[in-house]
Amino acid sequence: MSNENTQRLVVVGGDAAGMSAASxxxxxxxxxxxxxxxxxxFISYAACGMPYMISGAVAESDSLxxxxxxxxxxxxxxxxxxxxxxxxxxxxxxxVQFEDLEQGRNDxxxxxxxxxxxxxxxxxxxxxxxxxxxxxxxxxxxSGLVIRKAMAxxxxxxxxxxxxGLVGLEMAEALTSLGSAVTILKRTGDAILGLxxxxxxxxxxxxxxxxxxxxxxxxxxxxxxxxxxxxxLGGGEVIPADFVLLAVGVQPASxxxxxxxxxxxVKGAIAVDEHMETSAAGVFAAGDCVDQVxxxxxxxxxxxxxxxxxxxxxxxxxxxxxxxxxxxxRLTNPPVYSTFVTKVFGLxxxxxxxxxxxxQRVGLDAGIMAIKASSRAxxxxxxxxxxxxxxxxxxxxRLLGAQMVGSDGVAKRIDTFVTALSAGMDLEAVSxxxxxxAPPFAPVWDPVLVAVNVAKKRV
Amino acid sequence: MSNENTQRLVVVGGDAAGMSAASxxxxxxxxxxxxxxxxxxFISYAACGMPYMISGAVAESDSLxxxxxxxxxxxxxxxxxxxxxxxxxxxxxxxVQFEDLEQGRNDxxxxxxxxxxxxxxxxxxxxxxxxxxxxxxxxxxxSGLVIRKAMAxxxxxxxxxxxxGLVGLEMAEALTSLGSAVTILKRTGDAILGLxxxxxxxxxxxxxxxxxxxxxxxxxxxxxxxxxxxxxLGGGEVIPADFVLLAVGVQPASxxxxxxxxxxxVKGAIAVDEHMETSAAGVFAAGDCVDQVxxxxxxxxxxxxxxxxxxxxxxxxxxxxxxxxxxxxRLTNPPVYSTFVTKVFGLxxxxxxxxxxxxQRVGLDAGIMAIKASSRAxxxxxxxxxxxxxxxxxxxxRLLGAQMVGSDGVAKRIDTFVTALSAGMDLEAVSxxxxxxAPPFAPVWDPVLVAVNVAKKRV
Numbered sequence: 001m002s003n004e005n006t007q008r009l010v011v012v013g014g015d016a017a018g019m020s021a022a023s024x025x026x027x028x029x030x031x032x033x034x035x036x037x038x039x040x041x042f043i044s045y046a047a048c049g050m051p052y053m054i055s056g057a058v059a060e061s062d063s064l065x066x067x068x069x070x071x072x073x074x075x076x077x078x079x080x081x082x083x084x085x086x087x088x089x090x091x092x093x094x095x096v097q098f099e100d101l102e103q104g105r106n107d108x109x110x111x112x113x114x115x116x117x118x119x120x121x122x123x124x125x126x127x128x129x130x131x132x133x134x135x136x137x138x139x140x141x142x143s144g145l146v147i148r149k150a151m152a153x154x155x156x157x158x159x160x161x162x163x164x165g166l167v168g169l170e171m172a173e174a175l176t177s178l179g180s181a182v183t184i185l186k187r188t189g190d191a192i193l194g195l196x197x198x199x200x201x202x203x204x205x206x207x208x209x210x211x212x213x214x215x216x217x218x219x220x221x222x223x224x225x226x227x228x229x230x231x232x233l234g235g236g237e238v239i240p241a242d243f244v245l246l247a248v249g250v251q252p253a254s255x256x257x258x259x260x261x262x263x264x265x266v267k268g269a270i271a272v273d274e275h276m277e278t279s280a281a282g283v284f285a286a287g288d289c290v291d292q293v294x295x296x297x298x299x300x301x302x303x304x305x306x307x308x309x310x311x312x313x314x315x316x317x318x319x320x321x322x323x324x325x326x327x328x329x330r331l332t333n334p335p336v337y338s339t340f341v342t343k344v345f346g347l348x349x350x351x352x353x354x355x356x357x358x359x360q361r362v363g364l365d366a367g368i369m370a371i372k373a374s375s376r377a378x379x380x381x382x383x384x385x386x387x388x389x390x391x392x393x394x395x396x397x398r399l400l401g402a403q404m405v406g407s408d409g410v411a412k413r414i415d416t417f418v419t420a421l422s423a424g425m426d427l428e429a430v431s432x433x434x435x436x437x438a439p440p441f442a443p444v445w446d447p448v449l450v451a452v453n454v455a456k457k458r459v
Numbered sequence: 460m461s462n463e464n465t466q467r468l469v470v471v472g473g474d475a476a477g478m479s480a481a482s483x484x485x486x487x488x489x490x491x492x493x494x495x496x497x498x499x500x501f502i503s504y505a506a507c508g509m510p511y512m513i514s515g516a517v518a519e520s521d522s523l524x525x526x527x528x529x530x531x532x533x534x535x536x537x538x539x540x541x542x543x544x545x546x547x548x549x550x551x552x553x554x555v556q557f558e559d560l561e562q563g564r565n566d567x568x569x570x571x572x573x574x575x576x577x578x579x580x581x582x583x584x585x586x587x588x589x590x591x592x593x594x595x596x597x598x599x600x601x602s603g604l605v606i607r608k609a610m611a612x613x614x615x616x617x618x619x620x621x622x623x624g625l626v627g628l629e630m631a632e633a634l635t636s637l638g639s640a641v642t643i644l645k646r647t648g649d650a651i652l653g654l655x656x657x658x659x660x661x662x663x664x665x666x667x668x669x670x671x672x673x674x675x676x677x678x679x680x681x682x683x684x685x686x687x688x689x690x691x692l693g694g695g696e697v698i699p700a701d702f703v704l705l706a707v708g709v710q711p712a713s714x715x716x717x718x719x720x721x722x723x724x725v726k727g728a729i730a731v732d733e734h735m736e737t738s739a740a741g742v743f744a745a746g747d748c749v750d751q752v753x754x755x756x757x758x759x760x761x762x763x764x765x766x767x768x769x770x771x772x773x774x775x776x777x778x779x780x781x782x783x784x785x786x787x788x789r790l791t792n793p794p795v796y797s798t799f800v801t802k803v804f805g806l807x808x809x810x811x812x813x814x815x816x817x818x819q820r821v822g823l824d825a826g827i828m829a830i831k832a833s834s835r836a837x838x839x840x841x842x843x844x845x846x847x848x849x850x851x852x853x854x855x856x857r858l859l860g861a862q863m864v865g866s867d868g869v870a871k872r873i874d875t876f877v878t879a880l881s882a883g884m885d886l887e888a889v890s891x892x893x894x895x896x897a898p899p900f901a902p903v904w905d906p907v908l909v910a911v912n913v914a915k916k917r918v
Contacts, residue, residue: 016903049836049898063838295893306903307896334891341895350895377508379522409871411900415892415907416874422892423882432793433874433881434754436800436809437766439508439517441870444475444765448874 007033009320010096010111012086012256014038015045016306017287018117019067020313022078025115025321032321034078035109037098039085042141043069048306050144051167054151055174061145089114089260091280112324113282115316116257116270120250120288120304125162129223135244138167147245156180156243160232162220163247164192166342169203171245172212173345180243183213185220185234187248193342194355196389198370199405203344210345215239220248250304252289265291267302274332276316284320286312295335296353296400296421297362303338339418341411348410352418353401354391365394369455373447375408377439384408388451390417390427397426397459402451409441416448427456466492468779469555469570471545471715473497474504475765476746477576478526479772481537484574484780491780493537494568496557498544501600502528507765509603510626513610514633520604548573548719550739571783572741574775575716575729579709579747579763584621588682594703597626606704615639615702619691621679622706623651625801628662630704631671632804639702642672644679644693646707652801653814655848657829658864662803669804674698679707709763711748724750726761733791735775743779745771754794755812755859755880756821762797798877800870807869811877812860813850824853828914832906834868836898843867847910849876849886856885856918861910868900875907886915 011022014036026034036043044067052058069080083101090097090108097108122137124130134156136147159180161168169192172182184207186192191200192214207214218235223244225231232239252269263279265271269291276284288304290312315333322329341350359366368391376383386406393400402417404410420430430452437444445453470481473495485493495502503526511517531537542560549556549567556567581596583589593615595606618634620627623645631641643666645651650659651673666673677694682703684690691698711728722738724730728750735743747763749771774792781788800809818825827850835842845865852859861876863869879889889911896903904912 046836046838046898046903048896048903049838052839052898057840058838060838305896307893310903334893337893339893339895341897341900343897343899348900352893352895377505379505379508379517379519380511381516411895411897412868413871413874415872415894415905416878418894419875419878419882419884419889419892422888423878423884425878425882429881430878433877434766434793434796434798434811435874435877436798436811436870437507437764438800438802438870439505439511440802441800441807444505444507444769446874 007031007324008109008111009034009113009115009324010109011036011115011117012089012096013117013119013287014043014080015117015119015287017119017309017313017316018115019044019072020310021115021117021284021286021317021320023076024314024317026077028318029321029325030077032324036072036078036080037084037086037096038080038082039101040140040142041082043067043072043080045141047139050138051170051174053144054148054171055177061148064141086256089116089256089283091260091283094282113284113320115320116278116283116285116289117287117313118253118256118289121253122246123249123251124246125220125248127220127222129225129229130246132223132225132229133227134229134242135223135246137246138171139250150243151178156241158183158241159243159245160185160239160241161245161247163249164214165247165249166340168245168247169344170342171247172207173343175243176210176212181211183215183239183241185218185232186214186216187219189217193349194351194357195349195403195405196356196368196370199387199389199403202387202405203347203349206345206347250288252302254289257285257289266300269302275319275330276312276333277319282323284316286316293335295337297358299362301336301338303336305336305340308336337418337421339414341414346407347405348407349405350410350414351401351403352414353399353421355401356391359391359400364400366391366400367394367455367458369451369458371447371451371454373450374443375406375447376441377443380439382408386410386447388447390451390455392427392455392459394459397428397456399425399427399430413448427452427459431456466490466783467568467570468493468572468574468783469568470495470574470576471548471555472576472578472746473502473539474576474578474746476578476768476772476775477574478503478531479769480574480576480743480745480776480779482535483773483776485536487777488780488784489536491783495531495537495539496543496545496555497539497541498560499599499601500541502526502531502539504600506598509597510629510633512603513607513630514636520607523600545715548575548715548742550719550742553741572743572779574779575737575742575744575748576746576772577712577715577748580712581705582708582710583705584679584707586679586681588684588688589705591682591684592687593701594682594688594705596705597630598709609702610637615700617700618642618702618704619644619698619700620704620706622708623673624706624708625799627704627706628803629801630706631666632802634702635669635671640670642674642698642700644677644691645673645675646678648676652808653810653816654808654862654864655815655827655829658846658848658862661846661864662806662808665804665806709747711761713748716744716748725759728761734778734789735771735792736778741782743775745775752794754796756817758821760795760797762795764795764799767795796877796880798873800873805866806864807866808864809869809873810860810862811873812858812880814860815850818850818859823859825850825859826853826914826917828910828917830906830910830913832909833902834865834906835900836902839898841867845869845906847906849910849914851886851914851918853918856887856915858884858886858889872907886911886918890915
């Protein structure tokens with residue numbers, strides 16, 4: 001097994017980025033020996049679907065498994081090895097060292113090129129009691145199954161969600177829909193999801209209307225209970241709880257890369273170039289463990305997201321395959337725009353580009369304009385308020401970001417702004433777009449146009 | 460009244476374009492005397508909402524009146540004169556001649572600048588029987604009220620809709636929902652709404668599933684009946700009908716402009732420059748009576764649409780005001796992309812940019828790629844098939860157009876393509892977009908990305 005094998009690509013980690021890399025490399029170069037080492041029991045699961053699997057909105061947990069190991073082996077010709085934990089990457093010898101957890105033996109595998117796709121892990125606050133029963137994080141598919149099982153056995157009467165990011169809010173909804181009374185702890189006093197205050201207020205109201213208690217400026221201080229969690233201490237309060245979800249964010253799983261001598265970047269993510277190559281020649285990285293370039297600010301950012309992971313995986317896999325084939329071709333990975341959309345009960349909440357805080361941090365003189373319009377023609381049934389905020393550079397009018405909140409027609413409307421940001425448009429250019437109109441879907445002047453028309457008067 | 464008055468703007472026609480022009484001019488220059496001459500009883504009505512008013516989906520017909528004459532007078536300071544029919548524009552003397560239909564007298568009004576916003580009129584096929592009772596067109600608000608009233612009095616057992624454009628299809632749905640059995644006559648054998656055959660088939664199936672009979676290659680030959688229509692003759696068939704809607708398209712109402720010596724352009728529309736100025740200095744035109752530049756082909760086109768009309772009105776009004784004020788400022792009107800979206804029963808149908816026929820006509824070597832994807836994550840409830848077709852230039856990969864059909868998430872997704880077209884993006888650039896993802900709203904790879912990813916392999 002230790003023979004030099006330059007015709008081999010070793011992929012470390014079998015989730016979205018890793019499997020995209022492996023599949024892409026094999027598709028482009030069928031002769032390549034592609035080995036995927038995955039420490040867990042699952043590959044390629046739809047992490048973003050887990051809150052809906054837990055709530056029961058998605059009935060079959062298996063439907064979140066995008067690709068099963070057997071399928072990857074038979075249909076894609078990938079040598080997927082489950083329960084293989086990578087211990088180290090020797091970038092000089094070009095060898096990956098691993099432990100076969102099933103057989104309990106260590107071995108190593110030489111590579112011609114390598115893709116590191118180790119993902120991210122939940123941040124666990126350094127407070128007492130995080131190991132009590134009933135205190136969980138949601139990240140791996142296993143963690144999703146554990147929470148789903150726990151809810152099936154016994155719906156907690158009172159839940160506390162620590163953190164008000166996407167996972168925190170989506171889980172607050174899931175827990176509420178199961179019948180649990182949910183309290184959300186938000187450490188800072190900043191507006192929720194980085195939204196402009198007017199829009200954040202709409203989200204806060206929706207949480208309240210659905211019975212969730214949102215405690216602002218409430219840092220988690222500790223968890224108490226005998227064996228099982230009973231109380232959450234935060235902001236001087238004692239909050240009874242029989243279930244606690246820690247959702248304060250993730251950090252890149254970059255220990256392996258660091259130990260192998262690769263350069264780490266922002267927030268400890270693995271630094272990669274536009275080809276997804278790390279500082280170690282022939283070693284690529286992709287997914288939630290890497291840093292990326294922000295398309296608006298040009299900064300390196302850590303924005304772990306599903307589409308990026310898949311896209312980076314393809315680029316890393318293709319380029320890793322080119323290295324093995326001795327080709328000088330290289331695919332490039334596009335910048336990210338920190339786009340997100342999420343469902344908060346009856347609301348759709350979306351954002352792209354910079355927030356005001358981002359703009360200030362990178363020294364841009366930014367203005368913001370928020371408007372309230374209608375999602376459809378005012379007279380058409382189902383028309384609902386739609387809030388739009390646009391962030392622009394003063395003086396030039398360059399579009400820097402956008403945010404939307406509403407119960408109708410938000411989700412894919414944000415993509416208009418994503419596309420405009422990618423094209424480097426200013427407010428004037430956006431205001432000239434020939435956007436689609438029909439009474440069931442938009443007013444004549446789409447809320448996007450209304451927002452930029454108002455904003456451009458302030459430039 | 461015949462005194463020279465260079466501080467006056469006369470607007471001919473009080474619908475969307477005319478009232479936008481009048482309002483914009485007055486807002487920018489409150490001292491301006493803005494006179495609107497409208498021959499009918501209504502101004503600024505939501506024409507696109509009429510099928511929904513007729514079906515009853517919109518309960519109050521008045522809710523379609525965006526602006527009432529009294530409001531325009533009091534709140535906007537506009538001198539709106541109803542039932543004033545313009546007889547001629549003397550561009551040398553700078554005078555508009557009109558008939559006051561109420562008083563039965565003719566008079567004239569001098570202008571400093573003028574905006575012609577005469578709109579479009581339905582094309583009435585030159586066949587026998589079009590004047591029979593029960594044969595109607597839908598265009599003016601009056602015509603909408605007449606049809607609504609007719610339906611309230613007696614829902615026709617069998618209706619025939621002549622034409623399968625947006626109005627034809629929307630009215631087919633309205634009539635069906637009222638309980639009428641609808642037959643649609645389509646003159647040509649081309650795919651419906653200019654869609655790629657695969658997508659057109661989905662629309663045809665939806666019509667059939669909802670009980671509409673679509674007769675292709677069936678030209679209207681005549682209408683028969685005693686007083687009231689009883690039979691429609693077309694394609695050698697005799698189709699019984701107690702109501703017939705003629706919806707074969709519109710033509711610009713440009714007689715007044717032509718008689719005044721203004722240059723007409725494509726399809727008889729009033730030729731305007733990017734400032735919406737006609738060939739007569741100081742006379743602007745806007746709305747469904749003018750030609751426009753297509754953003755993809757650069758051709759002059761006749762695409763009468765609500766957003767364009769409103770936007771052109773603003774540009775024409777602002778520029779007409781500048782003329783009066785002696786300013787050299789000029790706003791420019793953006794090109795159009797022939798974007799549309801419509802609801803066909805449970806389907807959303809959208810298109811932007813060129814069709815294959817358009818591309819061939821202007822000599823572009825175009826390819827088209829159609830895919831079928833899902834509107835949401837495959838496992839998320841409510842996910843539905845979403846068909847996307849992209850038209851691109853062979854060799855360069857430049858995006859030329861896009862089409863979408865599906866029951867979920869189509870309407871505002873098309874705007875991503877609209878924005879990409881405006882930015883002159885190629886398939887590669889679109890494939891790099893950081894589009895929004897969350898399971899309730901999209902798959903990780905949005906159908907837009909899937910379509911361009913597949914298409915770019917064929918460039």
